Amino acid sequence: MLRDITLGQYYPADSVIHKLDPRVKLFGTxxxxxxxxxxxxxxxxxxxxxxxxxLIKLSKVPFSYMVKGLKTIVLIMLFAAVFNLFLTPGTKLxxxxxxxxxxxxxxxxxxxxxxxxxxxxxxxxxxxTTTPNELTDGLEKALSPLKYIKVPVHEIAMMMxxxxxxxxxxxxxxxxxxxxxxxxxxxFEHGNLIQKAKNMVPLLVPxxxxxxxxxxxxxxxxxxxxxxxxxxxxxxKPLHYQKRDRMAYLTLLVYLAAVIGLRILWINVxxxxxxxxxxxxxxx
Numbered sequence: 580m581l582r583d584i585t586l587g588q589y590y591p592a593d594s595v596i597h598k599l600d601p602r603v604k605l606f607g608t609x610x611x612x613x614x615x616x617x618x619x620x621x622x623x624x625x626x627x628x629x630x631x632x633x634l635i636k637l638s639k640v641p642f643s644y645m646v647k648g649l650k651t652i653v654l655i656m657l658f659a660a661v662f663n664l665f666l667t668p669g670t671k672l673x674x675x676x677x678x679x680x681x682x683x684x685x686x687x688x689x690x691x692x693x694x695x696x697x698x699x700x701x702x703x704x705x706x707x708t709t710t711p712n713e714l715t716d717g718l719e720k721a722l723s724p725l726k727y728i729k730v731p732v733h734e735i736a737m738m739m740x741x742x743x744x745x746x747x748x749x750x751x752x753x754x755x756x757x758x759x760x761x762x763x764x765x766x767f768e769h770g771n772l773i774q775k776a777k778n779m780v781p782l783l784v785p786x787x788x789x790x791x792x793x794x795x796x797x798x799x800x801x802x803x804x805x806x807x808x809x810x811x812x813x814x815x816k817p818l819h820y821q822k823r824d825r826m827a828y829l830t831l832l833v834y835l836a837a838v839i840g841l842r843i844l845w846i847n848v849x850x851x852x853x854x855x856x857x858x859x860x861x862x863x
Contacts, residue, residue, distance in 0.1 A: 588747045590707040596638035597708045600824045601717025607831050608705045614838045615694050615701075623841045624690075627697055630834055635700075638708050648703050649696060656692050663687040706743060715740035720818050733808060741797070745790075752789045756782055 591597075596604070611630070618624055635645055669683030706714070719736040726732050757767055760781065767778050 588707060589710050590640050590644065592639040592708075594637060594639040594708070595823060596634065596704075598823065599708075599827055600818055600820055601709050601713040602721045602818065603824050603827045603831075604705050604709055605714075605717055605721055607827065608701060610831055610835055611701045612698060614835070615697055617838060617842055619842060623838070624693060626834075626837060626841065631697060631701060631704075634704060638704060640704070640707050645700055645703060645707070648699055652695060652699055656695050659691045659695065660688040663691050711740045711744045714743065716814060716816075716818055733812075745793070748793065749786070749790060752793075753782060753786055756785050756789075 611627075615627060618627060635642055664680055664684045664687075665678050667681055667684035667687050669681035671679055672682055672685065673680040709717070715736045718739060719733050722730070722732045722736065757765075761767065765778065765781070767775065770778065
């Protein structure tokens with residue numbers, strides 16, 4: 580399960596997505612996430628799926644590797660689905676004991692699960708195609724106007740980069756600790772969900788000790804290299820927009836225009852259905 584976490588990991592490949600400016604990928608990820616919560620209706624989600632599949636194809640990251648990260652959020656998806664399924668009022672479909680499943684609840688459960696799947700894959704695509712250094716430089720450059728109001732942009736970008744970089748390190752460390760304890764007779768595979776959670780408790784202390792030790796080593800390494808923040812520092816690879824980055828921005832604008840257009844169209848469809856002009860042909 581731990582090895583299935585892809586967020587924060589980098590997948591090296593020679594693709595057009597890898598070569599894009601990190602600012603383009605940050606902006607594109609933000610636009611995509613916002614669009615997922617703006618979308619209404621089946622056509623909009625089909626557009627989001629097509630857009631995501633095309634990006635994955637261009638990134639040359641194996642689709643199986645991308646989908647692998649979904650295993651870690653199965654419980655979150657199930658919780659969100661159950662929450663929407665039983666607690667959304669509307670047209671009753673099935674009723675048993677104190678629970679009632681409504682059409683609106685079923686629709687919201689499906690939509691929420693699809694949104695979470697697209698959200699995780701879309702976010703993972705950015706980290707899988709962008710190195711931590713590129714991500715730090717891109718975030719710092721994108722937020723640079725905030726320096727004029729005394730926001731510590733470099734420090735914020737550095738903290739986010741270190742946090743992302745530590746995710747795969749902590750996963751690897753947890754895996755090592757689990758194997759060491761399994762060699763001593765610990766059992767992490769059997770039992771129900773509560774029992775498995777209890778079995779994971781002994782991992783917390785050595786994991787925290789390891790995390791603090793690594794953080795201390797990192798701090799000493801940065802101090803030994805005379806790191807004093809971003810003031811006056813130059814970049815080994817300065818960021819400059821190229822033709823492919825401008826084309827990517829144009830593609831994002833087209834996608835955004837399509838999102839807005841579908842949103843307006845959906846509002847008009849709902850208005851027509853409410854007025855009795857159009858039949859209820861679009862269930863989502």
